[in-house]
Amino acid sequence: MSKILVNDCDNPTINAITNFMSSKAEIINRPFSRDLDITEFDMVLLGADGDRETILDKLKHIRYGARFRNIPILLLNPKKSRDQKQFPFLTGAASILSIEEPPEALAQMLQGYLMPSRQPKKFEMEYLTPFIESTKQVFSTMGSMTTNYKGVYFKNDYNLLGDVSGIIGLSGNAEGMVVITFYWDLAQKIISSIMGVEEEEISPELINDGVGELINMISGAAKRYLSESPYLFQLSLPTVFVGWQHEIGHPEKASVAVLMFDIEEKSFAIQVSLTAKDQQNRR
Amino acid sequence: MGSIKTILIATKHQGVCRVASKIFGSEGYAVHPARTLRNALVEISSSSVDLIVCGIDLEDIPGILFLRYLKNDPLREAIPFVFLIHQRNQERFDVDAALSLGAEDCLFYPAAAKQIITKIKKILAEKQSQNKMQNGSSAQSSRSIVEISSINTAWVTGQIVNHTHHGTMIETAYEGKSGDTVKLKYLFPEGVVVAVGKLTHILLGDQERPVGIGVNFGRDENWRRINRFLKSEGKEGRTKLNGKSKVTAGSDTEYTNSESLEEEVAPVDLTQAPFWPVTIETPNDGNIWMPGKILRYSDRKVLVRTPLLGKSGNDIYMKCVLIQGQIIVKGQIEKITLDDLKMPAGIEVVITDVEKWHQAFDFLNELTDTLLSEENIQGGKSQCRYDKRNMETLVLAQKPAPKKDIKFQFYESLIGKQMGNYEIVALLGAGAMGGVFEGWDLALERSVALKIISYELSSKKEFVDMFFKEARYISQLNHFNISQVYYIGKENDILYYAMEYVQGENLAEMIKREVRIPAEKAIDYLLAACQGLNHVWGRKIIHRDIKPANIMVTEEGSVKIVDFGVAQQYHIGHDQCMENTAGSPPYLSPEAIQGQTIDHRSDIYSLGATFYHVLSGVPPFLGRTVQDILSQHLSVIPQRLKDRHTDIPAGVSDVIEKMLAKAPSDRFQTYQEIINAL
Numbered sequence: 001m002s003k004i005l006v007n008d009c010d011n012p013t014i015n016a017i018t019n020f021m022s023s024k025a026e027i028i029n030r031p032f033s034r035d036l037d038i039t040e041f042d043m044v045l046l047g048a049d050g051d052r053e054t055i056l057d058k059l060k061h062i063r064y065g066a067r068f069r070n071i072p073i074l075l076l077n078p079k080k081s082r083d084q085k086q087f088p089f090l091t092g093a094a095s096i097l098s099i100e101e102p103p104e105a106l107a108q109m110l111q112g113y114l115m116p117s118r119q120p121k122k123f124e125m126e127y128l129t130p131f132i133e134s135t136k137q138v139f140s141t142m143g144s145m146t147t148n149y150k151g152v153y154f155k156n157d158y159n160l161l162g163d164v165s166g167i168i169g170l171s172g173n174a175e176g177m178v179v180i181t182f183y184w185d186l187a188q189k190i191i192s193s194i195m196g197v198e199e200e201e202i203s204p205e206l207i208n209d210g211v212g213e214l215i216n217m218i219s220g221a222a223k224r225y226l227s228e229s230p231y232l233f234q235l236s237l238p239t240v241f242v243g244w245q246h247e248i249g250h251p252e253k254a255s256v257a258v259l260m261f262d263i264e265e266k267s268f269a270i271q272v273s274l275t276a277k278d279q280q281n282r283r
Numbered sequence: 284m285g286s287i288k289t290i291l292i293a294t295k296h297q298g299v300c301r302v303a304s305k306i307f308g309s310e311g312y313a314v315h316p317a318r319t320l321r322n323a324l325v326e327i328s329s330s331s332v333d334l335i336v337c338g339i340d341l342e343d344i345p346g347i348l349f350l351r352y353l354k355n356d357p358l359r360e361a362i363p364f365v366f367l368i369h370q371r372n373q374e375r376f377d378v379d380a381a382l383s384l385g386a387e388d389c390l391f392y393p394a395a396a397k398q399i400i401t402k403i404k405k406i407l408a409e410k411q412s413q414n415k416m417q418n419g420s421s422a423q424s425s426r427s428i429v430e431i432s433s434i435n436t437a438w439v440t441g442q443i444v445n446h447t448h449h450g451t452m453i454e455t456a457y458e459g460k461s462g463d464t465v466k467l468k469y470l471f472p473e474g475v476v477v478a479v480g481k482l483t484h485i486l487l488g489d490q491e492r493p494v495g496i497g498v499n500f501g502r503d504e505n506w507r508r509i510n511r512f513l514k515s516e517g518k519e520g521r522t523k524l525n526g527k528s529k530v531t532a533g534s535d536t537e538y539t540n541s542e543s544l545e546e547e548v549a550p551v552d553l554t555q556a557p558f559w560p561v562t563i564e565t566p567n568d569g570n571i572w573m574p575g576k577i578l579r580y581s582d583r584k585v586l587v588r589t590p591l592l593g594k595s596g597n598d599i600y601m602k603c604v605l606i607q608g609q610i611i612v613k614g615q616i617e618k619i620t621l622d623d624l625k626m627p628a629g630i631e632v633v634i635t636d637v638e639k640w641h642q643a644f645d646f647l648n649e650l651t652d653t654l655l656s657e658e659n660i661q662g663g664k665s666q667c668r669y670d671k672r673n674m675e676t677l678v679l680a681q682k683p684a685p686k687k688d689i690k691f692q693f694y695e696s697l698i699g700k701q702m703g704n705y706e707i708v709a710l711l712g713a714g715a716m717g718g719v720f721e722g723w724d725l726a727l728e729r730s731v732a733l734k735i736i737s738y739e740l741s742s743k744k745e746f747v748d749m750f751f752k753e754a755r756y757i758s759q760l761n762h763f764n765i766s767q768v769y770y771i772g773k774e775n776d777i778l779y780y781a782m783e784y785v786q787g788e789n790l791a792e793m794i795k796r797e798v799r800i801p802a803e804k805a806i807d808y809l810l811a812a813c814q815g816l817n818h819v820w821g822r823k824i825i826h827r828d829i830k831p832a833n834i835m836v837t838e839e840g841s842v843k844i845v846d847f848g849v850a851q852q853y854h855i856g857h858d859q860c861m862e863n864t865a866g867s868p869p870y871l872s873p874e875a876i877q878g879q880t881i882d883h884r885s886d887i888y889s890l891g892a893t894f895y896h897v898l899s900g901v902p903p904f905l906g907r908t909v910q911d912i913l914s915q916h917l918s919v920i921p922q923r924l925k926d927r928h929t930d931i932p933a934g935v936s937d938v939i940e941k942m943l944a945k946a947p948s949d950r951f952q953t954y955q956e957i958i959n960a961l
Contacts, residue, residue: 024775072696094696104742104776111775112738113696118706121723154699204619204628208592241573243590243627255708 001025002114003040007032007062008047013076013099017045020107025114032058038065043113048075048096063092063161064183067267068260070153072113092161092247117153120257127274128152128257130225131178131218135261135270138217143193148262155256160269161247163187164207166215169236176233176274178222179248180215186266187211204242212238218270230276289313289331290403293323293349294338294367302392303336303367310400320344320352327359334407335364339372347381354385355508363387363410365403438468441496446510447641448648449582450483450499457496459485465498469509478506507648514645575601575630582644583634585614590627593619599632603643612639690737694718697735701725702774705733705781716740716848722781724769731769732785734848736778747778754780756824756852764815766835766845785843790831790897799900802931806961808834809894811842813961816890817954819844820883824852827881829889830870831896868912869902873945876913884947887957891942891950898935899927903943917945935961 002025006014009029018027025042038044044062048055055075062073072094094113097106120128132149139145162181170176182190191210192199216238223233241248250256250273259270290312292303304314315332317323319342326332335353337346344352346366353359366389368376378389387406390399441455451467459465463482468475480500500506575589585601593599597616614632621628634640690713697707697720706723711732713719717740722733740746751771758768770781790808793800800808812834819826826833827849835843872888874881896902903921906912921943925936938960944950951957 070699095693102742105738108738108742108776109693112693112700112777115697115700115702115775117699118701118708118723121706204592204621205594207621208594208619240592241590242592242621246590 002042003028004110004114005030005038005041005044007044008050008058009045009076010047010049013047016099016103016106017076017110020103021110024111032062034061036062036065037067038062038071039067039069041071043110044071044073045076046073046093048077059093067262068160068162068181068258068269069150070117070258074110074113120152120154124255124257126229127174127222127226127231127276128259128272130222131270131272132259134218134221134225135259137221138214139190139263142214142217143190145190145193145263150260150262150267152257152259155250155258155271160258160271162269163242163246164211165241165246165248166211166238167241167248168215168219168238170219170233170274171236172233174226174231174233174274174276176254176272177250178215178219178273179271180211180218180268181248181271182211182268183266186263186268189266190214190263207242208240211240231274233274289315289333291323291326291332291335292316292338293335293341293346294318295340295342296338296369299338299367299369299392306399307336307403318342320349323349327362332362334403334410335362336367336403337364339366339368339376347377347384350381350384350386360385361410363406365390365406367392367399443513444495446513448507448510448645449501450480450497451506451510452486452495452497454495456494459496461485465496467498467500467506467509471512476505476508478503478509480506577647578629580644580647582641583637584617585632585634587630587632588627589630591630592628593630595619598635599630601632601643603646610639610642612636612643614640690718690739693738694720694735697777702733702735702777702779703772704770705731705779707733716846717779719846721784724781730784730786731781732766732783732845734780734782734846736848738777741776741778750778753847753851756822757847757850760819760822760824760847762815762818764811764842764844765818766843768847782845783843785835785837785845787835787837787843789845790834790836790893792832793836794831794897794900799928800897802898802935805894805897806935808836808842808897809890810958810961812844812890813954813957815842815844816883816886817958819850820886820954822852824850825881825883826850826886826889827875828867829886829893830867831893834893868909869896869904871913871916872947873917874947876916882947883954884950884952887942887950887954888944888947891939895921895924895939895943898924898931898939 004017004021004025004027006017006027006029008031009017014027014029021027028041030036032046044066046055046058046062059073059075066073073092075093075096077096077098095109097109099106101109136147136149139147160181163184164187165179165181167177167179170178187207188199188202191197191202191207194214195202195206195210197206216235219235223235226232248271250271254273254275256271256273259272261268261270290303290307292300292307292314294300294303294316295318300316300318304316307314315326317326321343323335323341327335337349339346341349350364350366353362353364364386366376366381366386368389368391370391373391376389381389387410388402390402392399439455439457441453441457444452444454446452453467457465459482461482465480465482467478467480469478478500480498480503483497483499486495486497573589573591575587575591577585578588579586587601593616595616595618599614599616601612601614603610603612612634613636614634616630617633618631619628620631694710694713697718698710700707702722704724704726706725708721708723708730711719711721717734717736720733720735722731723729724731736746736750741750754768754771758771761767766783766785768780768782772779772781788796790800812829816826816829824847826844826847828846829844833844833846835845837843870889870892872881872885875885892903904912904915904919906915921940923936924931924939925933938951938957941960942950942957951960
């Protein structure tokens with residue numbers, strides 16, 4: 001049974017959710033906490049009855065607690081006025097629902113969000129596996145760090161926000177891009193380890209060089225794995241972005257696999273979007 | 284109405300635009316809408332705008348700042364400006380501030396349209412008579428003649444040869460030395476303006492006599508006004524004055540006159556501005572553009588805040604959107620700062636493409652003149668109110684919030700999920716009925732199109748019953764020109780069906796790309812569609828939503844009719860369906876609009892309307908509202924295709940005309956008749 005975490009919702013809302021979802025999911029009601037690890041949940045419902053700054057702050061912390069997992073965060077608004085609340089999408093909320101919606105419609109929306117993610121197809125694992133292996137290998141050799149691969153899902157919405165990202169374009173027989181995304185705490189640790197400097201010595205140029213080199217090496221190693229496959233590509237120059245909880249967009253209709261990794265208690269993600277020119281035949 | 288013809292409606296609110304268009308349109312004025320500052324300025328530049336009617340906000344700037352901007356612009360300040368504000372916003376709107384900035388009036392609606400028109404007519408009439416009075420003096424104002432004087436000396440006449448935001452070159456016999464403070468007097472129609480600057484150099488002619496001077500005015504407000512006016516009068520060429528330039532203040536170094544004006548001016552700080560007026564993007568190796576905000580700029584350097592990192596010495600390109608279009612300026616990263624990990628980096632760029640940068644520089648200067656005024660930054664009560672709103676506008680402009688319909692979000696949430704035997708791969712499109720996805724059939728390992736019915740419909744029991752009943756009939760359709768339904772299912776209360784995945788382009792996309800589809804090709808498509816629909820009719824089914832978007836042309840050129848989401852089967856023992864109106868207004872048959880019983884001849888009408896659009900590039904009827912379009916379907920005969928486009932064969936035009944007959948009995952009675960006629 002799925003687990004839904006309900007945060008800071010009023011009693012009528014909790015009762016309504018329990019009424020139409022209790023047969024389909026376990027509802028766990030807890031007050032919001034900044035340091036909560038929410039990876040055990042399948043969905044978070046956050047009460048949206050508050051001022052903008054407070055909601056945004058809560059969303060940010062829930063997103064950190066989700067650790068790049070595919071956990072939809074939905075805002076529950078007591079009233080139907082959604083227009084004033086478009087802003088949370090910038091911070092990763094999947095949707096804003098009103099408890100005033102018809103219960104059937106609301107239940108169906110929630111069930112839609114709870115549906116299981118699709119599993120990668122065989123041909124997709126053909127190009128994803130080299131990226132998983134190369135990531136483990138690069139972190140091990142460059143930073144003496146052990147990475148644990150935690151699984152893959154396909155990105156369905158703009159909900160993967162990071163603080164530092166390295167991006168590299170792929171072109172050739174296969175085209176697409178690879179993005180590595182961290183939160184600051186892990187990024188600093190990794191850059192410090194890879195570049196051999198103390199965390200407080202990290203400069204913008206070291207971030208640019210460190211993250212750029214990391215994504216370049218991961219993609220380069222994957223390229224070698226894939227050299228005999230239809231997924232043959234050339235690498236562009238890496239580009240590094242910074243900014244609190246930014247989102248990397250992808251071409252419309254692109255299928256984007258998110259590979260989740262943990263290093264001890266911290267997480268990072270690698271997004272791979274790759275299409276072989278003869279992909280239709282491969283299906 | 285005299286010579287007044289064009290009214291610009293500047294507002295982000297479609298409602299205001301609708302109200303104003305209706306009121307002014309009915310009086311015979313040409314109405315031009317604009318939702319952003321840029322659009323409004325483009326309209327003003329490209330059309331002869333006689334009156335601006337402004338709502339409380341544009342998308343990127345409050346109406347009051349738009350007014351301020353225009354009233355600081357000599358070219359546009361004379362255009363009468365009126366606010367049209369909804370009464371519910373009366374509290375938010377500072378009428379006194381608007382009037383003191385130069386608005387002619389503030390009108391509140393809903394008020395009687397007649398009252399609004401009367402006021403507008405009065406304003407326009409007053410403005411017209413003022414213009415007539417001023418015309419007599421306008422000839423003089425367009426000249427670039429100035430008078431120059433150092434402090435306490437007599438005035439000498441000169442003519443401006445070239446000018447920038449911060450300085451000018453003047454052809455004059457004025458004598459002086461570099462570093463002198465000079466006054467420049469310029470005669471505007473409304474009076475004399477004096478700018479004060481520093482003499483930077485003197486140009487000497489053949490006889491070593493002064494022939495011109497260069498003056499730097501720094502941030503002198505009066506000079507900026509003169510500069511803007513001269514630019515608006517088309518006197519902004521970079522003509523050189525022949526002569527050699529001499530800096531006389533303790534230096535014998537000689538410069539060309541163009542070089543001497545290139546001293547870097549003090550940078551303009553935008554960090555306290557209510558919002559950054561342009562969006563700048565910074566790419567790396569030309570393929571990834573990221574948003575940036577200008578924090579500070581001068582004529583040589585820019586400090587940009589952007590998520591993009593880089594290294595000192597790297598080239599960087601900045602895409603600047605100006606009124607006249609987009610330009611790309613090249614620069615080099617001088618320094619990167621990352622003071623706060625929660626903020627994007629600050630990148631200092633030295634401009635290497637100076638000529639191009641000047642265009643952006645001038646544009647920024649013009650905007651910042653308005654936006655950085657004292658009142659805007661520190662100012663009074665009325666302006667403070669806008670600051671926060673502007674910051675919000677900025678945030679949205681930098682990373683546009685996807686303003687998603689809740690249904691669209693629901694569809695997006697399904698991507699990457701699994702429904703029964705099908706994986707949802709990508710969202711292809713969404714309409715009133717539901718979303719269409721590319722899916723993958725796990726068992727048969729093939730692509731499918733998945734139609735997921737909107738939660739609004741699928742939560743209605745009567746719809747669910749109808750859906751399953753009709754879907755069973757539709758799944759029996761098996762024809763080359765029909766996208767076949769493979770499966771109908773319900774997963775977690777979500778209704779869906781899987782159908783043949785057609786790779787190609789629908790006719791709506793094709794029209795968008797080609798505007799008109801050549802008759803020969805269109806006839807082939809029409810014949811194939813008739814064959815498909817003949818099969819549908821043979822199974823006693825009506826499609827009910829024939830339109831360009833529902834006729835696909837595959838990559839191999841075959842035609843497939845898709846989306847049987849609202850199709851119905853005739854009731855047993857009848858040859859007609861009881862209609863509950865479905866379909867798209869531009870293609871709906873008269874009987875469907877009226878809610879009468881319909882049969883396949885309703886599909887024939889919709890097919891006729893579809894191919895009218897395909898052949899001519901426009902649907903048979905256009906209108907401002909759905910009601911306008913529907914009423915034309917009922918009573919107006921569309922213009923004949925062969926009259927619209929002489930290259931359409933008369934026979935084809937006649938066939939479409941007959942398909943579009945108002946009475947079903949006047950149309951072709953079978954698809955075979957259409958095929959024969961074609």
